[in-house]
Amino acid sequence: xxxxxxxxxxxxxxxxxxxxxxxxxxxxxxxxxxxxxxxxxxxxxxxxxxxxxxxxxxxxxxxxxxxxxxxxxxxxxxxxxxxxxxxxxxxxxxxxxxxxxxxxxxxxxxxxxxxxxxxxxxxxxxxxxxxxxxxxxxxxxxxxxxxxxxxxxxxxxxxxxxxxxxxxxxxxxxxxxxxxxxxxxxxxxxxxxxxxxxxxxxxxxxxxxxxxxxxxxxxxxxxxxxxxxxxxxxxxxx
Amino acid sequence: xxxxxxxxxxxxxxxxxxxxxxxxxxxxxxxxxxxxxxxxxxxxxxxxxxxxxxxxxxxxxxxxxxxxxxxxxxxxxxxxxxxxxxxxxxxxxxxxxxxxxxxxxxxxxxxxxxxxxxxxxxxxxxxxxxxxxxxxxxxxxxxxxxxxxxxxxxxxxxxxxxxxxxxxxxxxxxxxxxxxxxxxxxxxxxxxxxxxxxxxxxxxxxxxxxxxxxxxxxxxxxxxxxxxxxxxxxxxxxxxxxxxxxxxxxxxxxxxxxxxxxxxxxxxxxxxxxxxxxxxxxxxxxxxxxxxxxxxxxxxxxxxxxxxxxxxxxxxxxxxxxxxxxxxxxxxxxxxxxxxxxxxxxx
Numbered sequence: 001x002x003x004x005x006x007x008x009x010x011x012x013x014x015x016x017x018x019x020x021x022x023x024x025x026x027x028x029x030x031x032x033x034x035x036x037x038x039x040x041x042x043x044x045x046x047x048x049x050x051x052x053x054x055x056x057x058x059x060x061x062x063x064x065x066x067x068x069x070x071x072x073x074x075x076x077x078x079x080x081x082x083x084x085x086x087x088x089x090x091x092x093x094x095x096x097x098x099x100x101x102x103x104x105x106x107x108x109x110x111x112x113x114x115x116x117x118x119x120x121x122x123x124x125x126x127x128x129x130x131x132x133x134x135x136x137x138x139x140x141x142x143x144x145x146x147x148x149x150x151x152x153x154x155x156x157x158x159x160x161x162x163x164x165x166x167x168x169x170x171x172x173x174x175x176x177x178x179x180x181x182x183x184x185x186x187x188x189x190x191x192x193x194x195x196x197x198x199x200x201x202x203x204x205x206x207x208x209x210x211x212x213x214x215x216x217x218x219x220x221x222x223x224x225x226x227x228x229x230x231x232x233x234x235x236x237x238x
Numbered sequence: 239x240x241x242x243x244x245x246x247x248x249x250x251x252x253x254x255x256x257x258x259x260x261x262x263x264x265x266x267x268x269x270x271x272x273x274x275x276x277x278x279x280x281x282x283x284x285x286x287x288x289x290x291x292x293x294x295x296x297x298x299x300x301x302x303x304x305x306x307x308x309x310x311x312x313x314x315x316x317x318x319x320x321x322x323x324x325x326x327x328x329x330x331x332x333x334x335x336x337x338x339x340x341x342x343x344x345x346x347x348x349x350x351x352x353x354x355x356x357x358x359x360x361x362x363x364x365x366x367x368x369x370x371x372x373x374x375x376x377x378x379x380x381x382x383x384x385x386x387x388x389x390x391x392x393x394x395x396x397x398x399x400x401x402x403x404x405x406x407x408x409x410x411x412x413x414x415x416x417x418x419x420x421x422x423x424x425x426x427x428x429x430x431x432x433x434x435x436x437x438x439x440x441x442x443x444x445x446x447x448x449x450x451x452x453x454x455x456x457x458x459x460x461x462x463x464x465x466x467x468x469x470x471x472x473x474x475x476x477x478x479x480x481x482x483x484x485x486x487x488x489x490x491x492x493x494x495x496x497x498x499x500x501x502x503x504x505x506x507x508x509x510x511x512x513x514x515x516x517x518x519x520x521x522x523x524x525x526x527x528x529x530x531x532x533x534x535x536x537x538x539x540x541x542x543x544x545x546x547x548x549x550x551x552x553x554x555x556x557x558x559x560x561x562x563x564x565x566x567x568x569x570x571x572x573x574x575x576x577x578x579x580x581x582x583x584x585x
Contacts, residue, residue, distance in 0.1 A: 027312070029312075029315070029374075029377060030315070033315065033370075033374065036367075036370060040367070052354055052355060052356045053355075053356050053359070053416075056356045056359040056360055056362075056363045057359075059363040059364075059366065059367065060359065060362060060363045060366055060403070063363075063366070063367060064363065064366025064367060064369070064396075064399065065366070065396060065399075068366075068369060068370070068373070068392055068395075068396055069392075069396070071370075071373060071374075071392070072373070072389065072392050072393075075373065075377045075385065075388070075389070076389075133355055134355075135355060135356060135416060
């Protein structure tokens, strides 16, 4: 038993340190990496509690899918374009602190009213063992008692997918081709930007004057790790 | 479940890890010999008898090379990204069963490291963390080719992971468990196929899932014809362009070990793992069978590499989302319907 306690404190300590690091790190990619560490530690806590299924789903969904996509975006953003997180903005910081405090109180309230003083639910160790384990118990609960909520959640997710399709749908060429010049075309329906209208082949600035300018068009595409962005020997960052 | 003492498990894990490392070294030899044979040339012959010491010479060469770090690299991320690939590749082997429980040296020994009740998902979870090694290494190198390779890898792995996971749902439904040991035991029962009585290997009842799993597994391990992240004709060598010496070899180790683990995984899920003639009486035959099955899959990987040209990027994503995803969902629906009908619950 003491071994389990020591391992738990090790995991919890790393989780809290990395969560602090997410907030403190100056580079957003470092924040994402620390968040990954934090997620994996939480999965480890789930394993220690005997909820293997939840742990694996935590890793597959949050660490393996959502955070990868987040990292995907962060890698393409020049850190110097991001708003400064660590100085100024007193209103945002106050709101953030307030929301964090409210969340903490909510968790505390849940612990007090359910775990400490509330009556015991049906998910006791004996009941779970009778069904055949945590995974089976979770499956039975979701597909019988909470079926309606489950179906509503899947509807909401479907709406989210439809929204993504509508946003990413190729618009009528002319506007889209013009805008797409400045994006990295991954999985573009045609693979290349060859089928653009004739105007799009011209230098962008020349055509940009007559049309309403999309945000950021005047700026050249700077990818992370652009050679121009590197520190010069003997000098600081540009 | 796991009633053996922890130190025995540690010894077994240590053995498996070393077997994987040696297996990886000789996988490169096997690959070069096979590629040589398919392209009508000799492959490695100079180091040792029939070139058998070539992998060891390669390892020593990589150890002795200069370790270059680009000046603009993000040092910490650059340091540990290759380790993520290596560690996550090797951890997957922890849930592969090489047999049941045997009685040897006066003890009951389990021929697996651990029997997690979500074993199959465990392998998928760690392969999904593995992609971090690639995209973080790519980003930290401060190189455009690397970054593009990393972006491709991320999109590719996230897409094909869905196919990989969903192709296993049919197997889970038939076995009624996510534990690889239960899946292995389920395949040792007999199946009546007309006049024939065969072992209930899931390749017989889930042929479509098997094909989809193999396609997704090749893409997941970034191998030809899906090796877009390191397409040398357009991206120098993709995400590991800036890596040299031993850091590069961690990527290399990770790629080959994940191929071996995926092959063992496929053998366990679809080909009955250690099942075969005489394997219920002699446990060592079981281990031999699962290794032979894995080598067949590894040969398949090499065969693909020697045969097929590389996909174009939009073809790759289109294949995943427009062809494989509908097929894999169809497989789940049909399997579920047949399962319900056989229990008399449908109509």
